[in-house]
Amino acid sequence: MSLVYVAGQLVDKSEAKVSVYDHGLLYGDGVFEGIRVYVGKVFLLEEHVDRLYESARAIRLEIPMSPAAMAQAVRETVAANKLTDGYVRLVVTRGAGTLGLDPRKTADPQVIIIADTIALYPPEMYADGLRLITASTIRNHPQALSARIKSLNYLNNILAKIEGSDAGCVEAVMMNHLGHVAECTGDNIFLVKNRVLSTPSTDSGILEGITRNCVIQLARQAGYEVRETTLVRHDIYVADECFLTGTAAEVIPATSLDGRLIGTGKPGPVTRDLLERFRKLTRGG
Ligand code: PMP
Helix, strand or coil: CCCCEEECEEEHHCCCCCCCCEHHHHHEEEEEEEEEEEECCEEEEHHHHHHHHHHHHHHCCCCCHHHHHHHHHHHHHHHHCCCCEEEEEEEEECCCEEECCCHHEECCCCEEEEEEEECCCCCHHHHHHHHEEEEECCCCCCCCCCCCCCCCHHHHHHHHHHHHHHHHEEEEEEEECCCCCEEEECCCCEECCCCCEEECCCCHHHCCCCCHHHHHHHHHHHHCCCEECCCCCHHHHCCCCCEEECCCCCCEEEEECEEEECCCCCCCCHHHHHHHHHHHHHCCC
């Protein structure tokens, strides 16, 4: 049995419903988070709750409960599902309203918490790396919708993901409106060159990934230099190593872009070291 938190209650997933008039559904008007549970503990819960409230604030959505109550509701949903390792999807919608965009004509923002499992990529990709293509669909223009808002509007990322699938790739690199590297459709991107790490800065039009920030910290603690900077596609082509980070993806090597091998075409030593450190941090041992 799987219990979902909706309208302030835990109900069986078959009973977990929102209105077809919810502006989250009608217009993608809402925000969300994806959070991991490792060995019975919700990983970086406070960071995720903070980002959720920042996203909501940015779209002028008032979440009808405090951050502390939200964190507690997440922990209770995880506990009710006896989930020790899994994935939480936390969604806040604008709520049901009249037809028409006006958010003032909505009532009751809906908080939905799903605690389940996720397997984004097959295990062999963590060992061998995944292939990437460059998507022609760009990341959101920052003057249209800040990529730092984790909103229910993922259509341009989905279009880029389809471009990836069409090319037989599970991920695709998205550029920003200036042609700089932004991120992948659901993951942040890191390069390694001469053992120095670099990743697009937040002003490159990216979601400021919580896994990204965690890996930056892990890498610095391990003595690596990490630069948050502007990157172009050329930097990926000439990198020694490349890897992606995300809550669902964790840390995963990427070994080619647009059919060109990155470095040796195999997961490199720095990537493997950080993957190992991330696993230790999350799973212990
Ligand atoms: N970029 C995008 C576009 C994402 O959707 C995500 C989350 N899936 C990430 C990066 C990674 O962010 P986080 O590490 O916080 O999950």
